[in-house]
Amino acid sequence: MAPPLSRRILLQAAAVAAAVPTLSYAASGRAAATAAAPAAWSVLPFALDQVALEPGVFAGKRELMLDHARGYDVNRLLQVFRANAGLPTGDAVAPGGWEGLDGEANGNLRGHYTGHFLTMLSQAYAGTGEQVFAEKIGTMVGALSEVRAALRREPEVLAVEGRFGTAAFNERGSYQYVDLPSSVLGGATAITVSAWVRPTHADNWARVFDFGDDTTRYMYLAARNGSGVPRFAITTGGAGGEQGVNGTAALPIGQWSHLAVTIADGTGTLYVNGTAVARNTEMTLTPAALGTPAHNWLGRSNYPADPVFAGAYDEFDIHSRALSAAEITELQDSRAADSSAGRGDLVSYAFDETSGSRFADASGRGLDGTLRRTWGGPSHPGFLAAYPETQFIALESMTGSDYTKVWAPYYTAHKILRGLLDAHSATDDERALDLASGMCDWMYARLSVLPAATLQRMWGIFSSGEFGGIVEAICDLHALTGKPEHLALARLFDLDKLIDACAAGTDTLDGLHANQHIPIFTGLVRLYDATGEERYLSAARNFWGMVVPHRMYGIGGTSTGEFWKARDVIAGTIGATTAETCCAYNMLKLSRTLFLHEQDPKYADYYERALYNQVLGSKQDKADAEKPLVTYFIGLTPGHVRDYTPKQGTTCCEGTGMESATKYQDSVYFQAADGSALYVNLYSPSRLTWVEKGVTVTQSTEYPREQGSTLTIGGGSADFELRLRVPSWATAGFRVAVNGRAVQGSSTPGGYFSVSRKWRAGDTVRVAVPFRLRVEKALDDPFLQTLFLGPVNLVARDPSTEYLEFGLYGNAALSGDLLPSLTPVPGKPLHFALNGTELAPFAEGTEDPTHAYFRRAEPRIVFGNTDSGVANPAKDDGTSLLDEVWAAAPFHGKSALVEHVRSTVAAWVTAGLLDRADGETVVATARKATFVS
Structure with missing residues (x-):
């Protein structure tokens, strides 16, 4: 029944396999992640074991997750796999939530969390070298090997102590x-x-x-x-x-x-x-x-x-x-x-x-x-799952979504596959690679015989047809095995309607399930690497631009109730179920993958935004041996209290949350493909071991509490260009000094500052990047705003369930910085007070009720905390007189500001928007006010 499609794809894959070099792309890779990279990559990532986290906010958050990883009994995760294979499960109790037979929708997603956990352990081992993580990986891989072997055989009796002699035991979940x-x-x-x-x-x-x-x-x-x-x-x-x-x-x-x-x-x-x-x-x-x-x-x-x-x-x-x-x-x-x-x-x-x-x-x-x-047995010896193959079979004839019958079986397969690949990359365990390869052999045997129309229908079904990032994982496996069937398998997941629309720049995202589709595009970029087919890369690039900024909240998250709404509707979508954490995880992954191809700083800007805000803030600031304590949704409604144990734990977002917390360092540094340059994309306390150059680069900083960073070269000497990212928000200047001497160069926000020289041990580079307080307006409601200090989103802590109203121009600086209008809270870095309300970093994982958005209210014209008593007029589009005045900042001295106020007032008076006498009062107020520079 095999259609021509599968044969054509197989032949194409064989040709490409001969030309594409192999690569282990897993972020956890202990083997050199830079070896034999795709020719399309103009920069290369560093493996997690080459970038060590130094003490700071990231190391602190990671340690909380590592405590969970160290203490959790992995036999609990393996329970559903062993049961499915008819193996003894001992006293292990499957976790709650989406895992176990009693999980949501009949436990139809069970097994996904095991894959997440394997990835977390692999990244934890790569990042710390702690043997406990390697031992847990070995236990899990060994158990999964036993499970697959048992599934291949006819079921065998489990003998237990009986009422008389022995008895036959039927493990729940063995069917x-x-x-x-x-x-x-x-x-x-x-x-x-x-x-x-x-x-x-x-x-x-x-x-x-x-x-x-x-x-x-x-x-x-x-x-x-x-x-x-x-x-x-x-x-x-x-x-x-x-x-x-x-x-x-x-x-x-x-x-x-x-x-x-x-x-x-x-x-x-x-x-x-x-x-x-x-x-x-x-x-x-x-x-x-x-x-x-x-x-x-x-x-x-x-x-x-x-x-x-x-x-x-x-x-x-x-x-x-x-x-x-x-x-x-x-x-x-x-x-x-x-x-x-x-x-x-x-x-x-x-x-x-x-x-x-x-x-x-x-x-x-x-x-x-x-x-x-009851289900007979696997259709192929490579099958591995925590439930029968029946969900995969049923999906092939489904025409509508019903997650109580079929709930994203290929998504679950992806998580298991990804975990096995990461386990192999971290520990070189060949059993993990064999399991991963077998899974793909089984999927190819299942999918390659289906008509193309059936595949397109399957992948278009909400939830049931969701397959996560399986294409990326399959491409990574193909880079290791070189088997043309594996590359052909990756292409069988093409959802042509979506790919073609995005490749053409046509935005069709309204109404789509967000996290079902984001990881598809990371896989498409990897398919581009393997095949050179331009539409894959174009689709991914254009898709990213449809989300950022058009469907992005200030913290970097996207989606409401798991779905996308119309383009440029932000205020109109805010609710209690906005910003699904998985979406941020996958947007980061896509941004990182696109950056490997084109070093547009916008990808790094987004990475910083989502990582330093939503991702950090999604992890609660306490340890727990039982739960990872990670959010599912982060509601952006006023007074929202974060839920760090959603649906009893073990959701998709807790899985990706575990992964995020053990790879914080994966995008701090990149190297040019030819070794000529080092990109510093994030300012984070860390230590890079650049093996190819024989040097180390240590970042010493308390960023974002500190407005800058110091990089110190260690080891030997090497020639390379140091490319320091200038954040797009860095409008207050960006200064670089090498060994104490200022360096001249381009410091355009949203670019890179480059320093080329022969670096020697002991060289220091000091980066100063002053923060300013700024607002970002909702695209569909300019009066609904969110507040940033440099990269840090500040949220108001207040139990009110109505939007708070804030004014910020009252003591604005001549530079245009709004920070002087806030009052620092002593002893609490990055905490401020405004109108008696505390503002704090979004990244702090507390259970305080928060306001990420507020209503901007500037009822009267105030300069330098001097109130003119004059109402702040506005034009039909909502732009107020104060908006127009401060849009011209920075001002080079008070006189420049006063002159601008005078000209602006005159124009508003002429337009009939402001009374002449009130205008004179406004100018007089500006003249006598005292301004912070």
Whole structure:
């Protein structure tokens, strides 16, 4: 059924594979991240182990996350994988939230968090070298290897201590059951079914046994019905025709209970632990009415939506007569074989097996049972997941979204794949690479046979078709394996409608799920690296420009309620569920990837904005061994209190939050591809080991508490150009001194200041970048503003749920700096007071109610804290007289400002916007006011 598309792509991929050099692109890479980079990269990143974080805000936040990583038991994450493979899970308890069988939407996203955790551990190991992280990685990779091997095999019995001897245990989440031969009921008109069970979970409608053809003809015993008590029923007319009996009390969890059902002479009786608890004397149906059922199952229901029984079985017998009450009582203390009733003459299973997948029938009829999975098994030996392959299969025929049935299986596969690649990069564990390669082999086998139209439909489905950054990960794998099938697989995820629109510069983002689409474009850039196809890079570049600034909040985040709205609507989208943290993570990743191709400082400016504000602020400032304490959404509504444990933990954003907190240093430095230059993109306390040049570069700074940084060269000597980023907000000057002597150069905001020389050990470079207080206006409401001091977003801490009103011109400096209107809070760097309200950095991870946006209110004309008493007039577009005055800053002296006030007032008076007498008062006020320079 393979369409021409897959064959064409495979041939193209083979040709490209021969031409593209290999590269390990993972940020955690301990191997040289600069080796054999794509020719398209004009700068190269440094690996995390080449950039050490020095004490500062980033190191402090990271340490909180490292404490979590050190203390968390990874067996809890592995529980769902082991269960899916039918392996013992021990005492491990899966985490809550989106992980585990009881997570949201039936646990359909379970396994994703394990991938995030592997990436975090890999980055933590690369960044610190602590062996504890490598050991945890080894444990996880080893376990996942065992899981894949178990999935490849037929399921095998888990033998546990039974009521008598051993018992067969069915791990919850394994989807395993015992399949019995079709003749098990033998046409009997009277019957006794006897079983010892130990349920481990209170799943309603989980079957102890179910013998039938479908949902019309069947006979079953459920450990719990809808009311939580045992139920036996038989029918030839579906659920409405059931004849049955119900127990009176729930079976205890984790304890052995004996259940028995008898049918004879029109009477059905249910026994629990030797006592008759229910009787129906009007049962006209007998097992003979079912004929020879096609499905004879222990643990599985003929209703596909019912859960599989979780727990242990011991001593299952079927007799072709109704045992007496005394005989059933006798079974409480002895094996069937040792009782007066004896073994079942229709079937008898002691469950004494300790290996294999067969259960011997001791009835003499030779009706051995076979352990099976409800979903059969993987379609390819490379399959690896924490749930059955059924979600992947179902997606192929879906036409609409339903995350309770299919919830982003390829997104989950991406997280696992990415974690394995990072684990391999960090520890050189070949098992991790083998698992990753196998996953892609399996995906290629699944997807390459689908028609192109099916793939386009799949990837366009909200949530269910989400595949995250899988293309980037596959391209990174292809760089290691060189297998053309892997590159062909990456291209099978092309969502052509989106790619073509963005490549053409057509903005179609309104209404799209933000984080479903952002990581797609990072993958497209990597596809461009591998194939040279220009539309991939053009689409990614244009897409970035559709988000920044058109759908960006001041902190760097994007999306509201996970979705994008119309272009340039910011104020109109602010709510309690704005700025999903995953979106910021993925926009940073895309910005970094684009920067490798074109060193436009706008990418670095954005990186600084989102990293120093939303990403830092998304991590709570306290450690927790149980939770990473990272936000999902950051509401920008007035008085919002951040939730650092959303949805009980283990969401996508907590996963990316763990990753962010262990790679803060990944974009501080870059080197030119030819080694001729070093880019310093972020001012952050850190130490770079530039192996190729034989030098180190140490940044000593308390930035952003300090308005500058000092770089010190160590090691040997080397010629290179030092390119220091001049932030776009650095309008108050940017000064550089080498060894104490000022250096002349271009300091244009939004550019780079370059210093070329032969650097020697001990050389120092002092960068001074004065901060100014400024506002950024919402694109659709200029009166709704957010406040910045240099790179730092300042938020008001106030419980009010209404927008606060602030005026900032009252003591503005001649330079145009608004900072003099604020009052510093003693002993609290970057904290200020305004009108009795405290302003603090967004990056502080507290639970204070905050206001990221405020309403600008300048009701009267004030200069240098001198109030003129004159109302501040405004034009039809909202521009006030004070706006127009201060738009001309900086002023070279007070006289220049007064002259500008005079000319501005005259124009407003002439336009009839200001009374002449009031205008004279305004000029007089400016003349007598005292200004900060």
